[in-house]
Amino acid sequence: GIQVEQSPPDLILQEGANSTLRCNFSDSVNNLQWFHQNPWGQLINLFYIPSGTKQNGRLSATTVATERYSLLYISSSQTTDSGVYFCAVEPGSNYQLIWGAGTKLIIKP
Amino acid sequence: DAGVTQSPTHLIKTRGQHVTLRCSPISGHKSVSWYQQVLGQGPQFIFQYYEKEERGRGNFPDRFSARQFPNYSSELNVNALLLGDSALYLCASSLVEQSPLHFGNGTRLTVT
Numbered sequence: 001g002i003q004v005e006q007s008p009p010d011l012i013l014q015e016g017a018n019s020t021l022r023c024n025f026s027d028s029v030n031n032l033q034w035f036h037q038n039p040w041g042q043l044i045n046l047f048y049i050p051s052g053t054k055q056n057g058r059l060s061a062t063t064v065a066t067e068r069y070s071l072l073y074i075s076s077s078q079t080t081d082s083g084v085y086f087c088a089v090e091p092g093s094n095y096q097l098i099w100g101a102g103t104k105l106i107i108k109p
Numbered sequence: 110d111a112g113v114t115q116s117p118t119h120l121i122k123t124r125g126q127h128v129t130l131r132c133s134p135i136s137g138h139k140s141v142s143w144y145q146q147v148l149g150q151g152p153q154f155i156f157q158y159y160e161k162e163e164r165g166r167g168n169f170p171d172r173f174s175a176r177q178f179p180n181y182s183s184e185l186n187v188n189a190l191l192l193g194d195s196a197l198y199l200c201a202s203s204l205v206e207q208s209p210l211h212f213g214n215g216t217r218l219t220v221t
Contacts, residue, residue: 031207041197043152043212086151088210095142095165095206099151 002027002091006100013077014108021072021103023087030090032063033097034072038083046072046085077107111136113202113213121219122190130185130216134202140164141183142210143175144199152199158183159206190220 003026013019023032031050037043047054047061049070054061058078063070074081084104088097114133122128134141140159144152154167158177172188181202187194197217201210 033210035212041217042214043199043201045209045211048209088151090207095140095157095159096154096167097142097152097210098154102151 002029002089002098004087004089004098004100006085006087006103008103009101010104010106012106012108015077015079017077017107018073018075019077019105021074021085021087021105023070023072023089023100025068025070025087025089027068027091028065030092032070032087032089034061034070035086035088036081036083037086037102043086074105077105079107079109081105082107113200113211115198115200115213115216117216118214119217119219121221123221124190124192126190126220127186127188128190128218130187130198130200130218132183132185132200132202132213134181134183134200135211138202138204138211139181140203140206140208141177141181142201142203143183143185144201145169146197146199146215148196155185157206164206187218192220194218195220 034046051065060073084102088099142157143155146152156175157165177183197215199215201212
């Protein structure tokens with residue numbers, strides 16, 4: 001089956017720093033989504049981005065489907081950005097999402 | 110509008126028992142999916158329903174079953190609980206298939 005790899009696994013930054021999170025996938029996909037899971041376990045959809053670039057405030061994402069990777073950019077980090085960032089892909093027509101292991105981000109004040 | 114709501118929020122069961130978890134999707138959303146998340150890992154797909162029909166099933170034993178009702182709410186049932194079923198069970202809804210997923214806060218199941 002398709003493999004989804006996220007890097008780095010852990011990231012510790014000072015408030016105000018910028019970061020780039022990467023998601024590689026091993027086969028073509030129908031769509032790709034980025035999620036943020038906060039320390040209380042709540043999963044928030046950040047981007048639905050099968051290809052191209054999208055921006056939402058301090059966050060932006062780019063997916064290059066032909067090269068099988070996606071990047072999530074976080075600028076001017078805030079402590080509330082802490083948590084785990086997941087990339088999830090839909091590989092075929094059975095509508096299930098395959099998830100990466102996540103990047104754990106800690107923003108220090 | 111209310112988000113995806115799940116009940117109960119926490120549950121403690123004994124091995125061999127049965128459990129029913131409930132989910133109400135965002136108003137207007139017709140697709141509901143269930144995921145299991147073990148601590149330290151990404152969610153694992155269990156089921157997806159669209160317009161009351163099962164559209165996808167993950168690699169889970171037959172002890173796991175689900176259904177979607179005419180109002181698009183959904184239930185996940187797990188029979189003969191095992192210790193390994195202890196996890197956070199997440200429900201997600203989307204407007205249609207292949208559209209952004211929106212998750213509820215989950216049900217934390219502990220099997221003793």
